[in-house]
Amino acid sequence: MLLRAGFIAVAGAVIGIAANFVSPRPAALGRPVFAAAESPGAVCQDPRASVARISVQEAKPLCIACAAAFVDARSAQEYASGHVTGAVHVRPGDPVEPLLPKLGAAPMVIVYDRDRECAAADQVATGLQAKGLRDVRVLTGAWADWLAAGGPGESGTCALCTGEGR
Amino acid sequence: MARVLTGVRIVLGALFIWAAVTKLPDMAGFAQDVANYRIVPAALVPFVASAVVGIELLGGIALVAGVMERAAAAVIACLLVAFIAFLSQALLRGIDLRCGCFGGDEPASWWTVARDLLMLAAAVVVARGPVPQRQVGKDLTDPA
Numbered sequence: 001m002l003l004r005a006g007f008i009a010v011a012g013a014v015i016g017i018a019a020n021f022v023s024p025r026p027a028a029l030g031r032p033v034f035a036a037a038e039s040p041g042a043v044c045q046d047p048r049a050s051v052a053r054i055s056v057q058e059a060k061p062l063c064i065a066c067a068a069a070f071v072d073a074r075s076a077q078e079y080a081s082g083h084v085t086g087a088v089h090v091r092p093g094d095p096v097e098p099l100l101p102k103l104g105a106a107p108m109v110i111v112y113d114r115d116r117e118c119a120a121a122d123q124v125a126t127g128l129q130a131k132g133l134r135d136v137r138v139l140t141g142a143w144a145d146w147l148a149a150g151g152p153g154e155s156g157t158c159a160l161c162t163g164e165g166r
Numbered sequence: 167m168a169r170v171l172t173g174v175r176i177v178l179g180a181l182f183i184w185a186a187v188t189k190l191p192d193m194a195g196f197a198q199d200v201a202n203y204r205i206v207p208a209a210l211v212p213f214v215a216s217a218v219v220g221i222e223l224l225g226g227i228a229l230v231a232g233v234m235e236r237a238a239a240a241v242i243a244c245l246l247v248a249f250i251a252f253l254s255q256a257l258l259r260g261i262d263l264r265c266g267c268f269g270g271d272e273p274a275s276w277w278t279v280a281r282d283l284l285m286l287a288a289a290v291v292v293a294r295g296p297v298p299q300r301q302v303g304k305d306l307t308d309p310a
Contacts (some may be wrong), residue, residue, distance in 0.1 A: 001237050001240065002237075003237055004234045004236075004237030005237040005238075005240045005241050005244075007234075007237075007305060008221070008224055008225055008228060008234065008238055008241045009221055009239055009241050009244075011220075011224055012217065012221030012222070012223065012225060012241070013216075013217035013220055014215045014220065015220035015223060016218065016219045016220020016221065016291060017213065017215040017216045017217065017219065018214070018220075019193075019219060019223070020193045020216040020219075020221060022214070023191065023192070023193040023194075024191055024192070025193060025194045025195065025305045026192040026193050026194060027194050027196070027197035027211075027212035027215050027216060028194070029212045029213060029216070030210035030212075030213060031212070032199040032207075032209045032211065033197045033198060033200070033208055033211040033212060033215075034201055034208045035201045035202045035203075048189055053212035081200065088260040092273070097265045114260070119263055119264050119273040119274075120273065122228070123273060146245055
């Protein structure tokens with residue numbers, strides 16, 4: 001059985017590398033691929049993402065001018081220890097209905113999370129779009145770049161939010 | 167019991183064929199997903215990503231077709247052990263990422279780990295199952 005298993009593994013690997021060449025978006029075999037979080041300038045810029053992006057440089061003046069509502073998609077502990085000033089806390093899967101009046105009143109909603117992959121932010125943003133919010137963006141660079149750029153922040157729990165764990 | 171085992175084998179195989187087919191249209195995206203786990207050296211990521219898709223495909227076809235199914239189940243079980251280790255370390259390190267399981271944007275979570283554990287159990291059952299009695303072989307040896 002070991003020999004057969006080895007055959008399947010080797011033959012499968014060869015088939016996979018061959019299949020890569022016929023893929024519409026092949027992986028470049030000769031080029032190293034780094035984790036998105038370790039690639040400066042490429043953070044949160046996944047071409048597959050369905051939600052529009054906004055950079056920290058664009059978002060910071062909108063925050064200062066109160067021209068956008070911010071949504072923090074990180075954990076409750078992370079939110080409590082520091083978040084964008086005025087941001088509400090929404091984790092993927094959380095009910096957003098109680099927050100819709102506030103978010104809907106803003107011309108733009110900007111969602112951010114902890115990691116530069118933006119997976120949680122993408123999920124929350126997609127949920128908000130499904131609730132009818134039109135201009136929803138995900139912050140490239142996430143919380144780390146917001147802090148590094150000196151964006152306005154505050155700490156404490158989310159007064160507007162409802163539900164457990166907040 | 168044999169029917170249950172056959173059902174488990176076919177469902178597991180179909181799942182792995184599906185997993186490979188959903189990744190094929192965007193291999194670059196899957197390579198990025200693999201890199202985001204921050205385990206595989208960057209230079210090897212495209213090769214590992216391609217190999218994983220091919221092994222998923224071949225292993226899945228072997229399971230569904232019932233050809234070398236115990237060996238295929240063993241290979242799939244090894245893959246699943248690796249997936250579970252990759253996912254768990256990423257979740258424990260607080261890395262927020264897409265799992266890359268069936269293409270798309272599904273985020274990695276402990277639910278993903280639980281799903282992989284369930285598939286691992288199925289793969290182990292098939293790999294340790296009885297050696298199948300081939301109808302073809304029976305016919306060849308049976309004078310009747």
